[in-house]
Amino acid sequence: MTMIPPGLLPEGLSDRLPPQAEASARVTRTVLDTVARHGFERVMPPLAEFEETLASRLKSAQPQDLLRVIDPVSQRTLALRPDMTAQVGRIAATRMANAARPLRLSYAGSVIRLKASQLRPERERMQVGAELIGADSVAAATEIVTVTIEALQAAGVKGITIDFTLPDLIDTLAAGHMPLSDTEKEAVRTELDAKDAGALAALGERAAAYLPLIEATGPFHAAMDRLEAWSAAHGGALDDRLKGLRAIAKPIDWDIRLTLDPTERHGFEYQSWFGFSVFADGFIGEIGRGGSYAIMRADGSEEAATGFSLYPDPLVDAGFGMVEPRRLFLPLGHDAARAAALRGEGWQSVAALSDSDDGSALRCTHWLDGPEPRPYGC
């Protein structure tokens, strides 16, 4: 067997070192504190669960992206969580089944996927979010989008874009006004993903009816106008959803860019009528996502919910959550009471253990000179 070098971690897994580890905690705390101010209370689900309970809790969830392990204790397959929304759904449907609705829960923790995506090499990511259980109404969606934006702004993120989508749009149209077989539906989805109008038209007349959806993509209001016109020409097929989207977008401040991509499905495996991705200037790919979905209860009934999750790692990599440290070196024989008082004022202190300890090498910004903190280098 080849020896694994001691510093090597499995592909896609990494350490966070100082000061980023603290910055990550700070960004996460900011998001949790923001949602707490809107009444969301924290839950802490475990890192792993029985595979079946994790994969089947949300309607239409796809189980394939799970990292699995066999549990020698239960002899069952466990899965490491790829997303905490399903776990929050389980808690809501079981231990908190009798709690009053709407139920507002928040969470933060690491999630892990089997494979990294093309855009992001890491398989483990921090996830922090909030779920509003018991409603998937326009009011619920409006609250979730508003809170998402507020949480990002509290973390200092600027240049936010919210990209709205209608995750179950194709299913709804294919089952109603614009029928498609299952194979046609998959082909239509693939071409819509690629925004390939030629290939979509080439699939035949029934598929070609979906062409206007490619054009209804881009800046929100113009794209909505096109989609509304199209809906009107199809007996108002989408009127309710479009009215809902307009209402959700209405209270959003002008400095948030809004776009629409009605058929976007990347990352929207279980969301139902409404979904959104969050982007920010300077970041490749989305930094968060949310939408409405259904939680499956043990008796087979469903409960509506709406929520969002943010993935703060790219923010932390870019320096969000960093604060200028005030790190104070305490030489041997320092005044312990004065040091305690300074810690009370927010200083971090690093006490010398021996004469050879070097405060500046230990990344202290100041040292305690009698009662006074003095900056290094002065």
Ligand SMILES: N[C@@H](Cc1c[nH]c[nH+]1)C(=O)O
């Ligand atoms: N958990 C989902 C986003 C979401 C939360 N609630 C509803 N949708 C994700 O990370 O993609």
